[in-house]
Amino acid sequence: SQQGEEDPQALSIQEGENATMNCSYKTSINNLQWYRQNSGRGLVHLILIRSNEREKHSGRLRVTLDTSKKSSSLLITASRAADTASYFCATNTGRRALTFGSGTRLQVQP
């Protein structure tokens, strides 16, 4: 199975609501990253959180990391229709390539 597993697989919310996505992983990590993908094309890096960090903010994004539970969450506040996309977590374990989860498909209804 994948190193990172997102939950839920799909999420539908109304514009203005908050969206929370979770990611669990299996092995120790150096850092964890969240990416966004529109329409099955290229991924865009959103935020990186290192293993010694617990929380990080970037605009409307808030990421938490709990290394004891091997889990992370991505919170998007005050969602917009333009936030509709798939969101992936990716872990850096010290090997040379990121390992991606299967993603959460977010639909924000206007």
Added chain:
Amino acid sequence: GAGVSQSPSNKVTEKGKDVELRCDPISGHTALYWYRQSLGQGLEFLIYFQGNSAPDKSGLPSDRFSAERTGGSVSTLTIQRTQQEDSAVYLCASSLAPMDSGNTIYFGEGSWLTVV
């Protein structure tokens, strides 16, 4: 260039034919990665190049897949004798330095391969 460039954007090929997918990384990026993404799935690591070091080929699914990187820049992913299960988006990415230094990677828009 300003970003990672991939070509072709879309490729339809007949089963059994060979295909070549090209990736131009961001100028100055020493690390280059290939991933594969099947419809609605996550990304599957294929191969990683770092400078002049031997590539990490641990993700290549079979010996029909190969990749090279010429002059430390452009990379070509070759799939020989394509099969229908090879249909996927092939994503290339590059980073300024190796991943274990904490750098983020930048993705191209992908090459959508359909084998009929």
